Amino acid sequence: MIKFNFQVVGAAGTSSPLTFTDFFFNEGGPFDPIDVTVNGLITIVPASAAAASLSGRVVAQDGRPLPRIRVTLIDASGDVSQAISSVFGYYRFDDVQIGQSYLLQASSKSYLFVPKVVTLGDELNEIDIIALP
Structure with a gap:
C-alpha cells in the first residue's frame, strides 16, 4: 500500500489529474515514473454529510x-x-x-x-x- 498526499484541482463533479514525477520508495533513489506508475484522473466527489x-x-x-x-x-x-x-x-x-x-x-x-x-x-x-x- 502506498500513502500519498496531493493537491486537488477542481470542484466536486469534475476530475483532477494525477501525475507522478520524481517517484521514491522509502527514501531510496528515484525511479523512472514511466516504469513503475500510471498517471490518471481522480474524480472529485462532494463530501458526504453524516x-x-x-x-x-x-x-x-x-x-x-x-x-x-x-x-x-x-x-x-x-x-x-x-x-x-x-x-x-x-x-x-x-x-x-x-x-x-x-x-x-x-x-x-x-x-x-x-x-x-x-x-x-x-x-x-x-x-x-x-x-x-
Missing part, C-alpha cells in the same frame, strides 16, 4: 399528546419530508443531514403551530411542537 434522526412530540398547551398531526421538514434546497404524529404525539425523521438547517412545522385543521428553524447536531431528540392556545 446523517442522524430528528424526533419529538406534538402536544397541546396542556401537554396532551396530539395524534395524526402532519409534521413537515424542509431543507435549504426546498426538499420536503413529512411524518404523521403517533397516537402518543411522537414523530420521527431518519437520515437527516447533520449540520444543515431545516424548517420544522406542523399542520392540522384543529390546531395552529409556530414553525421552528432547527440546525441538526449529532442527534436531536425531543423537539416538541406545541400547539398555540
